[in-house]
Amino acid sequence: MDTLANLALGFGVALSPFTLMLAVLGCVLGTIIGALPGLGPSNGVAILIPLAFTLGLDATSALVLMTSVYYGAMYGGRISSILLNIPGDEPALMTTLDGYPMAKQGRAGDALVLSGVASFAGGLLATIGLIIMAPLLARVAYLFGPAEYFALYLLAFCTLGGMASNNQAKSALAACIGLGIAMIGLDNTTGMPRFTYGNLHLMDGVDFLVAIVGLFAVAEVFFFIESHGKDSAIGVKLDKITIPIRDIGRSTVTMLRASLIGFVAGVLPGAGASLGSFLAYMGEKTVARDKDTFGTGNPKGIAAPEAGNNAAAGGALVPMLTLGVPGSGTTAVLLALLMTLNITPGPLLFTERPEVVWGLIASLLIANVVLLILNVPLVKIFVKVLMVPPWVLLPGVTMISFVGIYSLSGSYFDLLLMVGFGVLGYFLRKMDVPTVPIILGILLGNAMEDSLRRAMVISSGDWTFLFSSPIAIGLWIAAFAGFIAPIFLRPFLKKPQRITD
Amino acid sequence: MASDRILGLVVIIVALAYVASAFQIQASFLSDPVGSRTFPILLGCVVILCGVSMILRPDPEPDWPAASRFIQLGIATLVMIGYAYSLKPLGFLLPTAAAAGILSYQIGQRAGPAILTGIGLSGGLFILFKYVLGLGLFAVPKGLFG
Amino acid sequence: MHFSSLSRLMAGAAVALTLGTAASATECIAPANPGGGWDFTCRQIGKILYDIGAVDQPVQVTNMAGAGGGLAFAYVVNERNDDPDLIVAASSATTTRLAQNAYGGATADQVRFVGAIGADPGVIVVAADSEFQTLEDLVEAIKADPGSVAFAGGSAAGGFDHMKPLQVLKAGGFDDIRAIKYIGVDGGADAITQTVGGFTQAMTGDMSEVVGFVKSGEVRVLAVLTEERVPGFEDIPTAVEQGYDVVAVNWRGLYVPKDITDEQFSAWGEKLQMVADSAEWQEAMAANGLAPFTKVGDDFQSWIDGVIAQTVDLSKEIGVIQ
Numbered sequence: 001m002d003t004l005a006n007l008a009l010g011f012g013v014a015l016s017p018f019t020l021m022l023a024v025l026g027c028v029l030g031t032i033i034g035a036l037p038g039l040g041p042s043n044g045v046a047i048l049i050p051l052a053f054t055l056g057l058d059a060t061s062a063l064v065l066m067t068s069v070y071y072g073a074m075y076g077g078r079i080s081s082i083l084l085n086i087p088g089d090e091p092a093l094m095t096t097l098d099g100y101p102m103a104k105q106g107r108a109g110d111a112l113v114l115s116g117v118a119s120f121a122g123g124l125l126a127t128i129g130l131i132i133m134a135p136l137l138a139r140v141a142y143l144f145g146p147a148e149y150f151a152l153y154l155l156a157f158c159t160l161g162g163m164a165s166n167n168q169a170k171s172a173l174a175a176c177i178g179l180g181i182a183m184i185g186l187d188n189t190t191g192m193p194r195f196t197y198g199n200l201h202l203m204d205g206v207d208f209l210v211a212i213v214g215l216f217a218v219a220e221v222f223f224f225i226e227s228h229g230k231d232s233a234i235g236v237k238l239d240k241i242t243i244p245i246r247d248i249g250r251s252t253v254t255m256l257r258a259s260l261i262g263f264v265a266g267v268l269p270g271a272g273a274s275l276g277s278f279l280a281y282m283g284e285k286t287v288a289r290d291k292d293t294f295g296t297g298n299p300k301g302i303a304a305p306e307a308g309n310n311a312a313a314g315g316a317l318v319p320m321l322t323l324g325v326p327g328s329g330t331t332a333v334l335l336a337l338l339m340t341l342n343i344t345p346g347p348l349l350f351t352e353r354p355e356v357v358w359g360l361i362a363s364l365l366i367a368n369v370v371l372l373i374l375n376v377p378l379v380k381i382f383v384k385v386l387m388v389p390p391w392v393l394l395p396g397v398t399m400i401s402f403v404g405i406y407s408l409s410g411s412y413f414d415l416l417l418m419v420g421f422g423v424l425g426y427f428l429r430k431m432d433v434p435t436v437p438i439i440l441g442i443l444l445g446n447a448m449e450d451s452l453r454r455a456m457v458i459s460s461g462d463w464t465f466l467f468s469s470p471i472a473i474g475l476w477i478a479a480f481a482g483f484i485a486p487i488f489l490r491p492f493l494k495k496p497q498r499i500t501d
Numbered sequence: 502m503a504s505d506r507i508l509g510l511v512v513i514i515v516a517l518a519y520v521a522s523a524f525q526i527q528a529s530f531l532s533d534p535v536g537s538r539t540f541p542i543l544l545g546c547v548v549i550l551c552g553v554s555m556i557l558r559p560d561p562e563p564d565w566p567a568a569s570r571f572i573q574l575g576i577a578t579l580v581m582i583g584y585a586y587s588l589k590p591l592g593f594l595l596p597t598a599a600a601a602g603i604l605s606y607q608i609g610q611r612a613g614p615a616i617l618t619g620i621g622l623s624g625g626l627f628i629l630f631k632y633v634l635g636l637g638l639f640a641v642p643k644g645l646f647g
Numbered sequence: 648m649h650f651s652s653l654s655r656l657m658a659g660a661a662v663a664l665t666l667g668t669a670a671s672a673t674e675c676i677a678p679a680n681p682g683g684g685w686d687f688t689c690r691q692i693g694k695i696l697y698d699i700g701a702v703d704q705p706v707q708v709t710n711m712a713g714a715g716g717g718l719a720f721a722y723v724v725n726e727r728n729d730d731p732d733l734i735v736a737a738s739s740a741t742t743t744r745l746a747q748n749a750y751g752g753a754t755a756d757q758v759r760f761v762g763a764i765g766a767d768p769g770v771i772v773v774a775a776d777s778e779f780q781t782l783e784d785l786v787e788a789i790k791a792d793p794g795s796v797a798f799a800g801g802s803a804a805g806g807f808d809h810m811k812p813l814q815v816l817k818a819g820g821f822d823d824i825r826a827i828k829y830i831g832v833d834g835g836a837d838a839i840t841q842t843v844g845g846f847t848q849a850m851t852g853d854m855s856e857v858v859g860f861v862k863s864g865e866v867r868v869l870a871v872l873t874e875e876r877v878p879g880f881e882d883i884p885t886a887v888e889q890g891y892d893v894v895a896v897n898w899r900g901l902y903v904p905k906d907i908t909d910e911q912f913s914a915w916g917e918k919l920q921m922v923a924d925s926a927e928w929q930e931a932m933a934a935n936g937l938a939p940f941t942k943v944g945d946d947f948q949s950w951i952d953g954v955i956a957q958t959v960d961l962s963k964e965i966g967v968i969q
Contacts, residue, residue, distance in 0.1 A: 186803055189803075191804035191806065415585035452535060
């Protein structure tokens, strides 16, 4: 009952014609930002914070606007993933794997509607989780120390073993490239630079956005120049846009599972939203009966990462609100916004400023509904992107990528790095080396190494510390039993049936 | 076949350089049992194994484009590098129009539409970024007006 | 003739444009991604500057992350060295890194430090159920067995958070400071989480990072590293009164390009003073656990020089610099 009363309070704060208008505005802007390569939820929210001040908004209205932008960007990221094979930002990365093949089959509309519904399911379930369990879940962060985080990251990398690739050596190579790039920059444990060769631009390491945009957007442009736009989704004849009820029905369970995984990943401050979509996809691929069709346009391969990343976005708000620990780049920006409004998230936020917390939760629900309503009809407009001739679309994508990356640090260095990643991405993809593990390596490499080294500092070099808690042991078992063992057992368990691909 | 073997070889060389570089990392005096070299060195070793595996068991040859297409790709790369360097000194509009125009011509092979694309994109995107999203871009070279 | 009239026209246009931009928007560079202390400084000071009418347009905040502020520093020195409309957020992290030569050879005298208008007092914190009741308990435990206590802090090794316990232990007569265990995590809140979770025994950070956890009773502050007790937190003892002569505050302030005129420089000093005196800033400080700490102008510059010299000595001792 208490919760309902609180929720009523929240809606009382957040439901006015003005705030609803802000929600719609935020959703539209967020969707656009999310779809543009290089501009993701975190820099999208950062760019638009001044807008909140210029409009002279009070705390709640500013929050409504910014959460709408946040959720909008999470929705929008999938659009360019599906239509162009270019993820707008890192949470949308996994959606390319099955979304783009579907678009090539002329089912872009279905993929977009399905991903919209999955996003809605993930966002809604996460918000409900936030409502019911936030104060309780805050304790979860206390259970995760360096040893547990190391095991978690290890699990994430082990799932790569199940990644679609014909050549495991190439998957491993890709992951190592990412990890190797992650080593560049200041070493957290010693405070000394590594692999920077005196270059100031490399001191903070390589921004994963530069790598994503380079490996996907720029490399895609190279492919278009090579093929003059053949073998892409552009110009593919589209079926009439309907609501793919059958696909949605078949992936209901998928969405539930993925939302749970995403939410849990989001709640863990060190894991964050990017792990959410990845683990949701890989988890689904492991349990699905039709796992062989993942990567070729399986609707479940869209539903899982989209539900996962939106659930993770909601989950990431738990440590942000209750502990002040931002679990992802975007929550870090929202944290900054709250602090500018003189609201300090922490253990007392729920009791001291209930109107802020519940106003925020209400605005999440509102944003989610607005996005679903906006997104389904808008699919008709989104797919029009595929009608744009490639000689307009691709240069446009390139220029947007440049400006997006340029806005990160305002230096040409990141742009050159991005072009470099583009060339690398072209050659690697030509040679069948998967690029997703590279991004994963860059995203998690530092965190993984740091947690291992922190664990060793704490235990004075005692390796058994890594297996000292039930959670850590559980994660190690999951990593080995779920992903490493099957690689070696595969020849014995399964008869080789396919010689194609 | 050959491509994979070459890639394997390149990968091994890069990995060796990486490991050599890792040995140059300054050691710390602080309490740090693992050290800052262990992880990079370990990575280098895994990469060498991957490289060896690619040399021993290469995949079928990918279908590389003809040499003329490679020249096209080289031009595109140079255009992008030039664009990166010119964005700051020359402002947004001119370099964007030029770069977008050339890329458009490379994909579409028609000059007229390419010129229009370049002009349209540079103007349209400028409005989008400057006025809708509020990024601090400069339309024209700042130096032009002292 | 034709040519000169054209150039005169151009000059006229240039003057008009410069005049037009004289009232142009102030830009505040936060040398980090959104969400950190520098971002907070820019956004808060920018907002107040506009609200109290010290500037006539909203201040545009630019995030320029890279090299722990080094990229922004180099950018200001090399490209905006005489821009009177530019302010840059700074804090103890800026001077620590300058002292440790982490900005690629840049030095503190390449910019002008306007002032600080608030400081986040350094704190040493343990979990509420910790066996350490006083700072002395903690120091003695480390003296007895340096491996028994690990500190968590929000900066990388050698950073400002790392320096605080080192200074305290040196003041307590423990000289083998390299043996002190420290893990640098992602920000103060994360450091607290690790400490409350029992993975590390103590947390070193800023007051603002622990306020919520102190109020909720999950942590105990053993000492605050200021000269006097902090208003609003009178029951927290200082390290000084417990016999450890250490003062470490994370000041929040601004620097500006070096080549602006003295008038422009003192104008920024006055504006910053106006922000410091505003009710809005007092409120923001109270809400974020900042203590009053206003130093503007030459007074501030000499204080900065002292802090940098001290950091250089300590950094050499732990081997971060040679």
